[in-house]
Amino acid sequence: MKEEDTRERILNAAREVFSKKGYAGSTTKEISSFAEVAEITLFRHFETKNNLFCETISKFIVKPMLNFNSSKTKLNSEQVIEKIIEERTSTLRKNRDLFICTIYEAQFNDEIKNMLKSIFSKVFDELMHYMRDGYMKSGEKTIEYMAQIILSTIVGLIIFESLTGSDTFKDTIKLYETIKTLV
Known part of the structure; x- marks a missing residue:
């Protein structure tokens, strides 16, 4: 899988999870699971939950x-x-x-x-x-x-x-x- 595809899947998953649960109610574990990637992969791409939220926005x-x-x-x-x-x-x-x-x-x-x-x-x-x-x-x-x-x-x-x-x-x-x- 290409890096860009992985990043897009994570962003799309983050959009879904943040939209449903808000920032505080969402976890990186849940987002990575929704994106079907390991949580460490999410952190390699975005480093922090806040960075992921900002990039999603x-x-x-x-x-x-x-x-x-x-x-x-x-x-x-x-x-x-x-x-x-x-x-x-x-x-x-x-x-x-x-x-x-x-x-x-x-x-x-x-x-x-x-x-x-x-x-x-x-x-x-x-x-x-x-x-x-x-x-x-x-x-x-x-x-x-x-x-x-x-x-x-x-x-x-x-x-x-x-x-x-x-x-x-x-x-x-x-x-x-x-x-x-x-x-």
Whole structure:
């Protein structure tokens, strides 16, 4: 088995276990068992449980959240904003339980808190960039508030869906239209 395949299996197993049991409730033994590797193999790849958790967050949340390439292909500013909302919401929905676990752990772990701050800051900056193009006459403060509302709505929606099982805004364009109406 290739080293990269082993690493991927461990990360996928970590995603499953952390999502179901949280950071504190998960053990490296359980993750290695789920990945069908020896626990020592897990430690060779990641050294610590915290490193594994951070890399899992990076792979399944940070990298997809910061990938803006598909958002920018021949679209106007408003379409790009819709695409940013759609892709971020989709990423967080796919990784809802891991995201909720990450938010919880950020209270106790500065490295994780900084990862989340970095994600939100970069998504915020990207939203601001395209909102300036599309809403120039609204003024800088208004654009900043709109970007904050959009980002807060995405995060709040994921938490709300997690707690209630509701999928009222399955259609992210409907979500964006509702946000625009409110703002």
